[in-house]
Amino acid sequence: MTRPLVVILMGSRSDLEHARAVIRALEELGLDWELRVASAHKVPDHLLDLLRGYEADSRPKVYITIAGRSNALSGMVDGQVLAPVIACPPISEAFGGADIFSSLRMPGGIAPAVVLDPAGAALLAAKILGLCDAAIRERVAALQARGRQRLLADDAEIRALRPAAQGT
Numbered sequence: 001m002t003r004p005l006v007v008i009l010m011g012s013r014s015d016l017e018h019a020r021a022v023i024r025a026l027e028e029l030g031l032d033w034e035l036r037v038a039s040a041h042k043v044p045d046h047l048l049d050l051l052r053g054y055e056a057d058s059r060p061k062v063y064i065t066i067a068g069r070s071n072a073l074s075g076m077v078d079g080q081v082l083a084p085v086i087a088c089p090p091i092s093e094a095f096g097g098a099d100i101f102s103s104l105r106m107p108g109g110i111a112p113a114v115v116l117d118p119a120g121a122a123l124l125a126a127k128i129l130g131l132c133d134a135a136i137r138e139r140v141a142a143l144q145a146r147g148r149q150r151l152l153a154d155d156a157e158i159r160a161l162r163p164a165a166q167g168t
């Protein structure tokens with residue numbers, strides 16, 4: 001079976017640190033990825049060319065779009081591809097975090113999901129691609145199991161503390 005692909009598109013090289021966090025989580029889930037730079041605002045022709053290339057490729061795909069400030073990228077990508085799009089904008093404190101609103105309201109017929117946490121975006125991509133791939137489902141299940149075990153170990157450790165030390 002062809003290996004699925006996660007295409008990560010970032011609007012600027014300045015988003016690289018955020019993209020790296022997505023990539024770390026994708027690799028933990030054993031997913032193949034490609035990272036590209038393409039801005040809907042600045043280089044729409046380049047973006048459309050790039051999407052045409054990916055859409056002609058028959059691998060099962062999910063796109064993760066990383067675009068800060070005014071997020072045109074995620075909506076434009078979603079409108080041009082058949083695969084699911086997950087918008088994972090980098091968080092900014094500037095202007096009271098108002099950038100996020102440009103990722104939330106889309107025109108009719110345009111529906112990128114929004115997941116703010118980079119590891120969360122990778123997990124959603126894995127769950128989507130896992131619908132038709134048992135090996136990916138198993139890796140998601142293993143990740144969830146590790147999370148549960150960590151939480152139970154934390155509880156056992158905290159419980160063992162004397163009450164006076166529990167808050168420290």
Ligand SMILES: Nc1c(C(=O)O)ncn1[C@@H]1O[C@H](COP(=O)(O)O)[C@@H](O)[C@H]1O
Binds near residue numbers: 010011066
């Ligand atoms: N939101 C978009 C788009 C777009 O939506 O097409 N293109 C770039 N950007 C974002 O603007 C921020 C600053 O970009 P510059 O580094 O180009 O000034 C980045 O977070 C980028 O993703």
